[in-house]
Amino acid sequence: MASHFSGVLQLTDLDDFITPSQECVKPVKVEKKQGKSVAKIQIEDDGSYVQVNKDGGKQKLEKAKITLNDCLACSGCITSAESVLITQQSHEELFKVLRRNKVPDIIFTCDSFQLQANETEQKTVVVSVSPQARASLAAHYNLSSSEAGRRLTSFFKGLGVHHVFDTSFSRTFSLLESQREFVERFQRKQQDSKALPMLTSACPGWICYAEKTHGEYILPYISTTRSPQQMMGSLVKSYFAGQQGLSPQQIYHVAVMPCFDKKLEASRSDFYLTNAETREVDCVITSGEVLKMLEEENVSLNDLESAAPDTMFSSFCGDEFLSHAGSGSGGYLHHVFTYAAKHLFGEEVKNLTYKTLRNKDFQEVSLEKDGVVLLCFASAYGFRNIQNLVQKLKRGKSPYHFVEVMACPSGCLNGGGQVKPSTGQNQKELLQKVEDLYKAERPLLPEDDARVAELYQSWLNSVGDERAKELLHTQYHTVEKMTNGLTMKW
Numbered sequence: 001m002a003s004h005f006s007g008v009l010q011l012t013d014l015d016d017f018i019t020p021s022q023e024c025v026k027p028v029k030v031e032k033k034q035g036k037s038v039a040k041i042q043i044e045d046d047g048s049y050v051q052v053n054k055d056g057g058k059q060k061l062e063k064a065k066i067t068l069n070d071c072l073a074c075s076g077c078i079t080s081a082e083s084v085l086i087t088q089q090s091h092e093e094l095f096k097v098l099r100r101n102k103v104p105d106i107i108f109t110c111d112s113f114q115l116q117a118n119e120t121e122q123k124t125v126v127v128s129v130s131p132q133a134r135a136s137l138a139a140h141y142n143l144s145s146s147e148a149g150r151r152l153t154s155f156f157k158g159l160g161v162h163h164v165f166d167t168s169f170s171r172t173f174s175l176l177e178s179q180r181e182f183v184e185r186f187q188r189k190q191q192d193s194k195a196l197p198m199l200t201s202a203c204p205g206w207i208c209y210a211e212k213t214h215g216e217y218i219l220p221y222i223s224t225t226r227s228p229q230q231m232m233g234s235l236v237k238s239y240f241a242g243q244q245g246l247s248p249q250q251i252y253h254v255a256v257m258p259c260f261d262k263k264l265e266a267s268r269s270d271f272y273l274t275n276a277e278t279r280e281v282d283c284v285i286t287s288g289e290v291l292k293m294l295e296e297e298n299v300s301l302n303d304l305e306s307a308a309p310d311t312m313f314s315s316f317c318g319d320e321f322l323s324h325a326g327s328g329s330g331g332y333l334h335h336v337f338t339y340a341a342k343h344l345f346g347e348e349v350k351n352l353t354y355k356t357l358r359n360k361d362f363q364e365v366s367l368e369k370d371g372v373v374l375l376c377f378a379s380a381y382g383f384r385n386i387q388n389l390v391q392k393l394k395r396g397k398s399p400y401h402f403v404e405v406m407a408c409p410s411g412c413l414n415g416g417g418q419v420k421p422s423t424g425q426n427q428k429e430l431l432q433k434v435e436d437l438y439k440a441e442r443p444l445l446p447e448d449d450a451r452v453a454e455l456y457q458s459w460l461n462s463v464g465d466e467r468a469k470e471l472l473h474t475q476y477h478t479v480e481k482m483t484n485g486l487t488m489k490w
Contacts, residue, residue, distance in 0.1 A: 089263040091289040097123055097252050098160040123252040124244065127156050128165040128232045128313070131323050132258040133287040135438040136418040139430060140291065141301040145437045146321045150306035152256075152290070155299060157307060163240075165313035167255070168323050168444075170235055171228035171330055172315065174202065175446040177472050178225045178332055179339040182402055186344060194220040197393070197400040200332050202227040204265035205407030206386065207476065214390060215478035221393070224473040228330065229255050229262055230271055233280030234471045235313055237273060239459045243312075248276040254283045256290055258415030259408065270474050286417025315444060323441040326352075327379060328434075329411035333365065333404040335446060337377050340402075341367050345374050361385050361409055364400075377402045382409035413438060 051059045100121045129152060131145065138148035153164040178200070185195040201207060201223040210218045226234065232255065237248040244251075255262065265271075266281035273280065285293075294301065308319075315322040326334025334352060341347040347367060354363045361381035367374045378400045380389045386405060392398045408414050413434050421430045446452070460468040 089266070089284050091285045091293050093283050094125075094254055094285060095293075097125060101125065101160055122250075124163070124246055124250055125161045125252045125254065126163045126165065126236050126240070127161050127254045127256060128167050128170070128229075128236070129256040129309075130167045130228070130258060130412075131171075131321070131438060131441070132328060132412045132415065132434075133256045133290070133418070134321070135328075135413065135434045136258060136287040137290060137301065138437045139433045140419045140422070143301060145441055146316070146319065147306065148301060149321050150308060150319065151301045151304040153309045154304045154307035155294065155297075155301065158304075159297075161254075163310045163312075165232065165236075166309055166315055166321060167228045167232050168315040168321065169313045169449075169452070170232035171324060172444075172446045172449045172452045173231045173235075173472055174225055174228050174330070175324065175332065175335045176452070177468075178223055179336050179446070181223055181225055182336050182340055183343055186340065186401065196402075197221060197398055198223050198402050200402075200404045200406075201225055201474075202330055202332065203261070203406045203408075203412075205259065205261040206405045208261065208264060209383070209386070209407065211476055211478060217394065218390060219476045219478070222476060224475065226472055226474050227265065229257060229265060229281060229284070230474065231472060232313065233266070233271060235455075237276070237278065237280045238471060239455065240312065248273055248280075249278045251278075252282050253280065254285060255281050256287065257284050257417060258287055258412050259417045260286060261407065262286075262417075268474075286415075287419050288417055291419050315449065317442065321441050322444040323438070324446070325443040327404065327411055328413035328438050329379075329381075329404065329406045333377050333379050333402065336402055337365055337367070337375065340375060345369070347374075358388075359385070361411075362388075375402075376400050377404075379404040379406075381406045381411050383407060 051061055053059070101123060103121070129149065134149045134152065135145045137143075137152065138145045141148060143151070149166065156164050182198050185192075185198050189195045199218075199222045204227070207222070210222060233253060236253045237251060241248050241251055255266065263284040266279060266284050271280045272278075306319075309316070324331040324335065326332070337352060338349045341349045345367070347369070349367065352365050354365055356363050357378075362378065362385045364376065364378045366376045376399050378389075380386055380403055386407070389398065389403060389405070406412060408416065410431060414431050418434070419430075421427050456462065456468070460471065462468070
């Protein structure tokens with residue numbers, strides 16, 4: 001029988017995308033009353049649960065509702081879910097906010113005061129779209145990635161969204177911070193045995209696995225740099241809110257992402273603004289959910305006019321979006337490698353030569369001089385490769401200085417939340433089309449983005465400042481699981 005549990009939790013024979021997720025199950029504490037006999041539970045034909053008492057009386061039981069904070073990563077919804085049964089992270093929730101914004105204010109008048117009923121419900125809605133999600137929708141509608149981005153902007157603004165941003169812009173911050181963090185770690189590797197290899201932090205499926213499976217052993221190796229999604233969360237709820245004269249709570253921030261795990265990332269307590277009582281990213285919807293929104297509104301991207309995204313947090317030149325060189329998962333290996341080669345060894349690397357190891361999702365890049373390996377980087381995608389990487393690390397046999405780690409085979413372009421193949425199209429063909437569209441965008445060097453450089457000074461005071469560490473970095477935690485009244489460490 002095929003396992004219903006995610007490869008995340010299997011210690012051996014790891015599989016990716018085994019099955020769609022089963023329904024989330026959360027243990028519910030029930031107060032047992034003295035003198036009451038144990039009732040039986042039966043399942044009705046409609047799938048509902050009914051409690052049958054000793055006297056034959058029946059009582060329909062309610063399903064327990066969960067939030068993302070309750071998630072135990074117990075089933076296939078980590079990296080391989082077809083759906084995530086959580087109401088606070090869905091396109092329906094976005095529709096609710098937009099509908100509330102459209103309801104006209106009702107003013108109640110009394111002799112001494114007026115009460116504006118809808119005032120507290122109004123939100124400034126911001127949507128930030130990832131380049132991987134944009135490419136996935138472009139492939140579905142046979143558009144260029146840039147054209148799909150402009151038409152998505154038109155669609156969202158037609159629904160009532162106030163601002164649409166591009167997370168390629170926030171990814172520039174992630175790449176710059178990753179570069180600097182790696183050089184700093186490399187320079188202290190003699191004093192800190194866990195400074196290297198530096199493992200990337202942009203994939204929440206990988207972070208969830210590391211926290212719940214390997215805990216304190218593996219976490220020190222993981223980069224503290226935030227993912228592009230959470231970089232944008234910091235930008236929107238901090239800088240943008242200030243510029244607009246709004247409190248963070250007055251903004252409803254939605255991220256369009258290629259995978260369901262990003263919903264879990266947005267729910268992390270590290271990204272909750274306690275003083276403002278709001279999350280930095282309020283809702284995450286996937287590429288597939290955006291397609292569902294378009295279908296529910298009876299709209300095709302092909303029929304929409306183009307609209308330019310907001311210039312404040314978007315990377316484009318003319319009508320074309322700008323992206324980053326390297327992998328479809330953000331190009332972390334590419335940019336950190338070229339930066340480190342130049343700043344640590346004075347070597348200008350124009351083109352990287354990738355060596356495929358045991359499979360196409362495990363590749364290696366190295367810098368050699370006079371027969372000596374100066375840098376050795378790798379990319380490890382999918383849990384089979386991740387498990388091998390972790391085991392080598394635990395045995396002290398990892399040769400790498402840096403590893404770009406992604407939970408999904410083929411990386412973010414193949415995320416579980418991307419648009420599914422159309423009739424007659426197979427997944428391999430679709431993935432190649434998405435990759436071609438993604439890589440057709442003109443690359444931009446992180447160091448050449450003048451707007452980002454300006455924000456380092458005006459918003460963060462300077463590069464490496466304590467404020468930058470607070471707003472652009474994060475931390476990780478060993479996670480404890482509650483089961484049957486016992487606490488067990490993952």
